[in-house]
Amino acid sequence: MAIIDKIKEAYGSVGTLAALINGNAKELFDYFNATHGYLKDDKAIWNELVLRNKQVLRNLDYSDPYVRAFLVCLLEYAMRFGQRAVVVSLMPVIRKHDIVIGKRLEAISNIFYPKISHSEDLLNRFEPICSLLYEAWLDGDVDNRGVEVAILRYYAYVVENTQPQHVSRFIDAMDAKAAEWPVLSQIKDVISGCGGEIRAIYQFIDNSLERNDAPIVAYEHGPGLIETDTNYAGELGLNGVNADFRSIRELAKGYASGKQLRQRGTEIIDNHEDLAEYMKRYGNMHFAKICSAFESPFPVIGEKTDIIDWGCGQSISTMAAIEKIGAGNVNMIVLIEPSQIALKRAAAHCRKLVPTANIITICSDFDSLNPADLPKPTSNVAVNVLSNVLDMD
Structure with missing residues (x-):
């Protein structure tokens, strides 16, 4: 999509970026709602743009609803691809301007933000993250597949940044909650099926997100339709x-x-x-x-x-x-x-x-x-x- 090229040109200036966001709202919306397979090609571009232009993002006018929506889209993108540094850059701006991101994104952001100071800090986030995800699940804002992706992303971060004993405690914490939330048992089965290998976990996450890419079917128009024969x-x-x-x-x-x-x-x-x-x-x-x-x-x-x-x-x-x-x-x-x-x-x-x-x-x-x-x-x-x-x- 041409919008990514426009964004690259506008990102260095507060005024230019704000004008682009307001003048291309539909194109931006279409871009961020494109398929997982398409969007993942731009990971490096967004990582560079956000991290290199933090001051531009901080100085945008957040009374503008389009600007606020743009930041939520950026956060959603960063969460989808596990871009920790981007999440850490965006969340202070989101907090400062009271941008509503919902329980699902709130839960996933807690994996990376605030910054992790030690292994215990990362493990202590399990309960609040699960509670937020569970509430979002009850509200219908995330399905089982979305929960799987979020918890597996969390699990992968634990594996990459802690010791084996901490990974075992993470699994034990999932076991303890599985009785009240069976999807956690399904996630444990996925981890077992992947042999605990991080590359296989990430491949499963990618495959899960790509399964959401199926388009909605357009039916023929049919006035006068009503159920009568059941x-x-x-x-x-x-x-x-x-x-x-x-x-x-x-x-x-x-x-x-x-x-x-x-x-x-x-x-x-x-x-x-x-x-x-x-x-x-x-x-x-x-x-x-x-x-x-x-x-x-x-x-x-x-x-x-x-x-x-x-x-x-x-x-x-x-x-x-x-x-x-x-x-x-x-x-x-x-x-x-x-x-x-x-x-x-x-x-x-x-x-x-x-x-x-x-x-x-x-x-x-x-x-x-x-x-x-x-x-x-x-x-x-x-x-x-x-x-x-x-x-x-």
């Missing part, structure tokens, strides 16, 4: 369960099998069983997050409203919006989602809650959308819900 749809029915989220979730739980979801449900779901499992595992959390967004100062809406749900999944967010606005005030619901099976179920849920609404379904990823796909407004008020867009490519 047992679930029959039980849902206009005269079936109560017309509210909690009753619908209880119905879905009965169809869940307990299977493990890929990437904690953030990948496109392509079967009814996974839809039910997602609703059982994450439905309450998702619904609660959206309900909190509709609290004050979100206005009270007392008139006809259109709802547009971008990346709707099973329409959990739209159900929260309907319960906030009131079914009688909803004129039109536009559901946009790349998974056809999830979109059909979303439409069925919305039909259950608002039988009179005009429901428009658009089966597409964002890059394939055209302005003509979106219907004209039918109300003076529109609520756009973007709760799942971070899961879409």
Whole structure:
């Protein structure tokens, strides 16, 4: 991508770098979200740019949201490739300007920052790092694969910077927590499978990150999609369960099998069983997050409203919006989602809650959308819900 060449030219000046960040935000976003295989070719470039131009980074205007986002992207990049020196350079700036990085990045940064003074210091970070990762895992901000990569990166750093007795204590600490968090047992199996060899560990990390490179599939656009011919749809029915989220979730739980979801449900779901499992595992959390967004100062809406749900999944967010606005005030619901099976179920849920609404379904990823796909407004008020867009490519 040409953006890396622009960055190299701009990095020596605060003003030039700030202008580039603000003028090329989309290109930068696309770059940092490129595949692992592509980005790893630039490791040496970013290492040199950050370490050679620390003063430039320190003097950027951090009241600018684009600058703050850029620093988070840099930190994410450094974490992905285990660039300890870059992390140590970035974290003081992040701390000074109160840049929010989330529990996952906070956990991984603790492997390298603050600087390690002795072996005991490195081992003593196990509990806080695991606690932060566990909270991020519960929140759905990191999946099992992401946890594996983080802990294996930590393990490799312990091996490279301590004695064998410290490595044994690290393994013992994982054993002690494995009962409450089984993914740690899986990580221990990976270490055993690699024979404890660091090169093999790093290869496993690379392979894990590269497995996240599979693109999201764009489906054909299909207005009018709705689930009608399944047992679930029959039980849902206009005269079936109560017309509210909690009753619908209880119905879905009965169809869940307990299977493990890929990437904690953030990948496109392509079967009814996974839809039910997602609703059982994450439905309450998702619904609660959206309900909190509709609290004050979100206005009270007392008139006809259109709802547009971008990346709707099973329409959990739209159900929260309907319960906030009131079914009688909803004129039109536009559901946009790349998974056809999830979109059909979303439409069925919305039909259950608002039988009179005009429901428009658009089966597409964002890059394939055209302005003509979106219907004209039918109300003076529109609520756009973007709760799942971070899961879409």
